Amino acid sequence: MEILQSLYLWLKAGHVIFVIFWMAGLFMLPRYFVYHQESDPGSAEEARWIDREAKLRKIILTPALVLTWVLGVLTALAIGAFSEGWLHAKLLFVLVLSGYHGWLVGYSKKLARGERPLTGRKLRMLNEVPGLAAVVIVVLVVVKPF
Numbered sequence: 001m002e003i004l005q006s007l008y009l010w011l012k013a014g015h016v017i018f019v020i021f022w023m024a025g026l027f028m029l030p031r032y033f034v035y036h037q038e039s040d041p042g043s044a045e046e047a048r049w050i051d052r053e054a055k056l057r058k059i060i061l062t063p064a065l066v067l068t069w070v071l072g073v074l075t076a077l078a079i080g081a082f083s084e085g086w087l088h089a090k091l092l093f094v095l096v097l098s099g100y101h102g103w104l105v106g107y108s109k110k111l112a113r114g115e116r117p118l119t120g121r122k123l124r125m126l127n128e129v130p131g132l133a134a135v136v137i138v139v140l141v142v143v144k145p146f
């Protein structure tokens with residue numbers, strides 16, 4: 001525990017760095033979906049979007065999700081935050097964001113199989129989820145209203 005406390009600022013810095021990567025990926029992937037769905041089914045362009053989506057998932061999104069969680073939990077342990085109300089509320093919204101991440105991964109696999117269940121308009125609307133969640137999460141962690 002003393003080691004964690006002495007590393008607190010480094011853990012928090014790492015946490016915020018991976019939060020940025022994660023959020024960037026969460027904003028980019030549905031944008032890719034919109035462009036992907038504008039390509040002709042079975043075309044070379046569609047194949048390129050499938051490849052880009054898989055790379056974004058494997059290189060950015062999934063590692064950033066894991067490291068945000070690991071470093072966030074270690075930061076919380078370092079400052080004994082698990083008994084505090086703001087962290088409980090924050091975790092609720094982080095779970096929503098993690099669920100959204102899981103849904104995006106599922107949707108990109110559907111697209112790779114040639115399915116296109118949602119319209120571009122619906123995808124654009126869903127793209128608001130990470131922005132709204134980030135606003136609430138950052139207010140909770142910085143202002144700590146309870």
Ligand code: HEM
Pocket residue numbers: 012015016019023068069070072073075076077079081091094097133134137138141142
């Ligand atoms: C995955 C689970 C997460 C846990 C357990 C967690 C936990 C924490 C903890 C304990 C801190 C330190 C707070 C302090 O020093 O007072 C922190 C800082 C921070 N977290 Fe998270 N967090 C998580 C996810 C996220 C997400 C998804 C975002 C943004 C969308 C985020 C944004 C931030 C920011 C901006 C800070 C710096 C706040 C400051 O220095 O005042 N965190 N987090």
